[in-house]
Amino acid sequence: MAHTTNRQEQIEQVVVTAQQMREIEGRIFEAGMPVAALMEKVAGLISLRLQALFPLSHYHRVGVLVGPGHNGGDAAVVARELHLQGYEVLIYRPIAKLKELTSGHTQYAASLGIPVYEQIEPLQNCDLIIDGLFGFGQTRSLSGNLADAVNRFNQGSQPIVSIDLPSGIHTDTGEVLGTAVRATRTFCLGLWKLAFLQDQALEYIGKAELIDFGIPAQDVWAILKQPAGLLRMSATVARNYLPLPRPAVTYKYKEGHLLLICGSRRYAGGAILTGLGARASGVGMLSMAVPESLKPLLVSHLPEALIIGCPETPAGAIAHLPEAIDLEDYSAIACGPGLTREAKPVIESVIEAQCPLVLDADGLNILAELRTIPTLLRRKTPTVLTPHVGEFKRLFPDSAGLLPDRVSAVWKASQLSRAVVLLKGARTAIAHAGSSVWLIPESTPALARGGSGDVLTGLIGGLVAYPSLSEQPLEAIVATAAWWHAQAGILAAQERTELGVDAFTLTQYLMQVVQKATLMP
Numbered sequence: 001m002a003h004t005t006n007r008q009e010q011i012e013q014v015v016v017t018a019q020q021m022r023e024i025e026g027r028i029f030e031a032g033m034p035v036a037a038l039m040e041k042v043a044g045l046i047s048l049r050l051q052a053l054f055p056l057s058h059y060h061r062v063g064v065l066v067g068p069g070h071n072g073g074d075a076a077v078v079a080r081e082l083h084l085q086g087y088e089v090l091i092y093r094p095i096a097k098l099k100e101l102t103s104g105h106t107q108y109a110a111s112l113g114i115p116v117y118e119q120i121e122p123l124q125n126c127d128l129i130i131d132g133l134f135g136f137g138q139t140r141s142l143s144g145n146l147a148d149a150v151n152r153f154n155q156g157s158q159p160i161v162s163i164d165l166p167s168g169i170h171t172d173t174g175e176v177l178g179t180a181v182r183a184t185r186t187f188c189l190g191l192w193k194l195a196f197l198q199d200q201a202l203e204y205i206g207k208a209e210l211i212d213f214g215i216p217a218q219d220v221w222a223i224l225k226q227p228a229g230l231l232r233m234s235a236t237v238a239r240n241y242l243p244l245p246r247p248a249v250t251y252k253y254k255e256g257h258l259l260l261i262c263g264s265r266r267y268a269g270g271a272i273l274t275g276l277g278a279r280a281s282g283v284g285m286l287s288m289a290v291p292e293s294l295k296p297l298l299v300s301h302l303p304e305a306l307i308i309g310c311p312e313t314p315a316g317a318i319a320h321l322p323e324a325i326d327l328e329d330y331s332a333i334a335c336g337p338g339l340t341r342e343a344k345p346v347i348e349s350v351i352e353a354q355c356p357l358v359l360d361a362d363g364l365n366i367l368a369e370l371r372t373i374p375t376l377l378r379r380k381t382p383t384v385l386t387p388h389v390g391e392f393k394r395l396f397p398d399s400a401g402l403l404p405d406r407v408s409a410v411w412k413a414s415q416l417s418r419a420v421v422l423l424k425g426a427r428t429a430i431a432h433a434g435s436s437v438w439l440i441p442e443s444t445p446a447l448a449r450g451g452s453g454d455v456l457t458g459l460i461g462g463l464v465a466y467p468s469l470s471e472q473p474l475e476a477i478v479a480t481a482a483w484w485h486a487q488a489g490i491l492a493a494q495e496r497t498e499l500g501v502d503a504f505t506l507t508q509y510l511m512q513v514v515q516k517a518t519l520m521p
Ligand SMILES: NC(=O)C1=CN([C@@H]2O[C@H](COP(=O)(O)OP(=O)(O)OC[C@H]3O[C@@H](n4cnc5c(N)ncnc54)[C@H](O)[C@@H]3O)[C@@H](O)[C@H]2O)[C@@H](O)CC1
Pocket: 034, 035, 036, 037, 038, 039, 042, 067, 068, 069, 070, 071, 072, 074, 095, 099, 133, 134, 135, 136, 137, 138, 139, 140, 141, 142, 143, 146, 163, 164, 165, 189
């Protein structure tokens, strides 16, 4: 992992579990920071953000949900600050027994004239709700009156801002514990918690924002060790893994030679899209093996590529690779989009290749038929697999039991198979042989569309093929490609709406992402 020296950048890159967060906070308290002082600081920052986002002129009446622990303590301080700024604040405090600090702050808020209720009815006409019921580390399910209250707040039309996590969301798995607050926005405190990168929590989290309250980097690294187990991919990090700038003196094969094996008569477009994804990587030389009858089509779309016609089955799939192809000629091979399941001999051949191999789509389905783990363990060079959840279940039935905790599932699959496994989703997760898990923190539902995965396969293949990147951790290169692909989707959706991001259009936005990333200060 490439480390930056800037504390804020390092903090942004880290993702923690509840246990790790507890240990990091523990170090800060042990070093002498008073718990009450930290709570005051955190809640002060939250209050300022709230005032900026929800000005008094539009959000007059604010309901604050105060739970029994320190999440409730933060909320009680926020209630006080907003009250002092002129908001009309009402507190809902469902559990009478409060931690000491929380009790003190709630009592003080009440002494200022903020009403404290045990019922939700008085809070029903609020313009804004602040959720401070439970924070990180929650494992108990919400039930009874508390669950009813949360469900009723969720039905309201007012925005809800959750402090740290939506109450009822498991910090690590993102699971809903009985029920959970459906926040419009969540302020994650200090460090990104894992739930923010788990698909199942996203609808509850709403818009996510990190409130950096100044956790020292050394306390983070003391607990996480370097490199950390969970990492968020960002523009700053991705820049380290882009093959830029090129050396002044180079030649095409020195910039990588990628072989794509894809397409069938039925799925001809998939081959084109994979080729266009690879094109955007800038790889020095692109060769494409496709069914013989697709050759003219591919040449017309990718004039720079060397198109190799392959013998076809009667249905128009690649029957087998031609004798003329020597798999040793390539610095990477990517294989799968549009092949159909008839192309089994192709997968049997490429599995033997000595260079890094990317498998996608039907390549994955055939791999599952060949028995994923024993087949992969035979390989001497790395394999990259890019399944969506359905393919993942076929490939790794033993790891799929951990779903919907996608991060644990992908980690286990990579550990068992020694492969780089990229599990596609709203928050794509990438793991290699059970080491770090990279997470792609931003994406767009516009990418949920036929062909967008083919583009990703080509892009990954292209980056993996660069000899200049071969010393870098493969999972970081794959994560860079996934970040790049997601950013292109975001840019395209910004300009064309989420309906305007067909896979071909997506390929046309890939270069803009690199331009933006490399122009950054
Ligand atoms: N102490 C500090 O100075 C800081 C506190 N922070 C805040 O503290 C939070 C963590 O505080 P806590 O560890 O006190 O955790 P919580 O605020 O989540 O409270 C935990 C308490 O709630 C009870 N509880 C959990 N689930 C329940 C359920 N379903 N029904 C009834 N009771 C339930 C538990 O038994 C426990 O007593 C963070 O999320 C954050 O908001 C952070 O901001 C950092 C600074």
